[in-house]
Amino acid sequence: MLGWLKQYRRALLAGDVSAGIVVAMMMIPQGMAYAMVSGLPPVAGIYASILPPLLYALFGSSMTQSVGPMAIIALMTAAALAPLAAAGSGLYMVLAAQLALLSGVVLLACGLLRIGFLANFFSRPVMSGFTIGSALLIAWGQLATLVGAELPHLHVPSLLLGGASLLLLLMARAWLARLLRALGLSGRAADIGARLAPMLVVIGATVLVALCDLAGAGVHTTGAVPAGLPGLNLAVSNAHWRPLLQPALLIGFMIFLISMSAAQTLALKRQEKLHSNLELIGLGAANIGSALSGGFPVTGSMSRSAVNFSAGANTPLASVITALLLAVALVAPNRWLALLPLPTLAATIIVAVLGMLELETLRVALRYDRGDALALVATAAGVLALGVEAGVVIGVMLSMGTLIWRASRPHIAVLGRIAGSEHFRNIERYPAGTDPGVLLLRIDAGLFFGNVEAVNERIEDELAAHPAVRHLVLVLSGVNAIDTSALFGLAELNQMLRHRGIGLHLAEVKGPVLDRLKASDLLATLNGKVFLSTVMAWDELAGKP
């Protein structure tokens, strides 16, 4: 905790300050926009960007993570609260904070229980599909705000403002970095400058609203923002603990997943070490802080953390500076905030989520592994069809489904002896000799509940195909582990073979696996022997009656 502060050196300060300023300028429009996605007044997005990063700086483990509002978590917040309260109502705001509190407690509990391995429940293709589906849902949800009316109606001034903002942002995305570089900026400075386009467009649009009285023309704006910092308090609705629990579990899980994947990418670049359990605690504290200060669930954001990183952040001090700047923005005279046009905010959201439509994983998976590509597409379709909450469950199920499906088709080879050698090879790939009385099967997978039946079935098939077999030798050189279910499977196999008068032998059992098996009854009751090598089994068993 605060290890970074104890070892702070002056040389780190310049990077942290510049990153803190850049991220603050990115955070103001982003925070307000994502508050809008979650169904809250835009100012809640600023509230959620002050205390959370401060608490994360205290407890988290990543040096460059920028914790605050994030598009997918905002979407999940909206999905969780929609059935419970009307967007914008007082109850809705209370429940948003309560959801952050519950998610924070879930994260904190997981961190204290040290179950950070939970992040491994999503495969990369499934995460990619989940992100794509969520991005499309978010963009779709902003269309009405962009055009100022429920489709198919249009509000022309809003449409013009929103459309112009969208166009400018898309152009900035395509060309601004290149333009700044042509103007003499360094590559990195140009990239960072381009990231500030949303801030510039929002300022420009706000000025336009003020000058042309677009609010009078019916363009929706953020409206009066309470002055000053959020008070520290916690109003909860006791009737809603239960309905919020399941969403909080799903949101907590995604907060962790999204934050870890952002932090890991950056840690890899800097050769820093992440601690997933500290990360859970940091995110838990950040969300509890968000709840206490009128916010909503927050997480580390990939896009913002990457900017933080490349703008020079060396330590969490950068995030502390960002938080302080946002607090200043709230305390300073901020009547201008009231004039911020919502169609422009919607445009910043749409352009931001376009950046989440990453198709590289799909492209690779289509060539490398059709099953993974299918899981990706199915997850995206599931999010679009059934919503983001169901999407998390579908994602876990598809990740586990592909895992179990592959496990249920283990590779098993019948071995034969390469003439004149001590080597044994798959008889389908090599010209290897066999013995009618001895069946050598090499199992190329750890044995666990997911493949017990498949292995037993394959053995049954091979025995049916080799009726003269008196000895079955399982070559376990590829078996890294045997779980309790598989232990029972082997015991049943042993008993069945004993009934039929067939010996069951094991060969090339790995050290750790053998140590384990010695703690069971299997070896004592084995209807055969354990051989160090396949050739030893062969020499003893082959050619005998």
Added chain:
Amino acid sequence: MLGWLKQYRRALLAGDVSAGIVVAMMMIPQGMAYAMVSGLPPVAGIYASILPPLLYALFGSSMTQSVGPMAIIALMTAAALAPLAAAGSGLYMVLAAQLALLSGVVLLACGLLRIGFLANFFSRPVMSGFTIGSALLIAWGQLATLVGAELPHLHVPSLLLGGASLLLLLMARAWLARLLRALGLSGRAADIGARLAPMLVVIGATVLVALCDLAGAGVHTTGAVPAGLPGLNLAVSNAHWRPLLQPALLIGFMIFLISMSAAQTLALKRQEKLHSNLELIGLGAANIGSALSGGFPVTGSMSRSAVNFSAGANTPLASVITALLLAVALVAPNRWLALLPLPTLAATIIVAVLGMLELETLRVALRYDRGDALALVATAAGVLALGVEAGVVIGVMLSMGTLIWRASRPHIAVLGRIAGSEHFRNIERYPAGTDPGVLLLRIDAGLFFGNVEAVNERIEDELAAHPAVRHLVLVLSGVNAIDTSALFGLAELNQMLRHRGIGLHLAEVKGPVLDRLKASDLLATLNGKVFLSTVMAWDELAGKP
């Protein structure tokens, strides 16, 4: 379909007839008792034992499976319907059939989609914990019926009848088989005879009710039973499709799991082959049949199928005979059914579920694998604390959890060369020589999303511990597969090592894994070489600057 009938031989008939009779005598009290567990009138248990086994005989794949009411599925039915209708009401009966219909359709769809591998989502310890928790819940639920009143109240005549029935059944369970053997019966006949104790106790208790007018004394009985066979019809409640969907998915999953585990045990003994997809179709048809004939969800029962098996069943004809006998029992004058005392039925249920309290798996797991033992206990506790539906979800989560948890701690060994040989071994276990510029890491696990981060972290740690390393060689002799997530992990590792000027090499890549990798960009962009063997990598890389 009906393959068994086409090849039917006369020699099989005697076994099928005797098994059919024995199972019918076991089915009558059991069916009525499990109907009671599910909150339905006892006669529904007989209805659910006629059409389902006939349809299973048409479509299923097991020769000795006895399909009908089963304790855990009855408990799940009660849990699903409790929030929707009052037990015993007309709507309750409609919804029970509708639930069977939905479960049947789910099973049929899974069978036609050939996704029988779904059975692999429960580990054996988790299944054991689920069964223990459910058995305790069922026994607890029958206590009030056994004593004739809600505890702490007691209805003395009911308590005496229920208590006496319980005592007789427990004594029969402990000693009847031995007694029959002492009276000269063969071991198998004695075992089967002992299984008929519930039938005898129920008949005795019914006679007692009739002689002593215990119904007049306030002992609850089954009451008037509609005469004749159930009509074939299907009343559904259109308002309840949605709330029944999730329970139907969970119940369908457990129907399949329970039936498969019963059928597999028996198939292994007879060297028969099961087809999980045919099994799904057979169970789907059976449940749709149950729905059409006034029943509730059904499955293959381990205890009943074992009796069927040991009473000599050779083919599904035994189940057909059982079904016909039950139909006859309904058509014959059956006023006696009305006098069947509920406390005695409750006693048969309690004794039956005591048989499900199997502690062998826990005993083995405690010695062999603490993680599996913990999963078992946690599943049982989850069923008891949160109910049987949540228990299924908890079971899947714990099965997957133990899997991912183990995967997130892969065994990785630093290899060294055994002096004077071409062998490379774990330097922690063998005196093997290393080279400061070359790091050989053997990964003893398939690479997939569950261990990508753990592997990358370990590599990072080893590189930090060996700062002079210029070449990292991953020895993949134990890697049976690499999924898309791990492919991206390797690509990121490759890029990171390139930045640091460290070569990434692969050695001993298995044939199928290498074939796969050739369909990706990894090998083309690899910052190093692919070596056939570790010694070839060593010879080329070691001792160079």
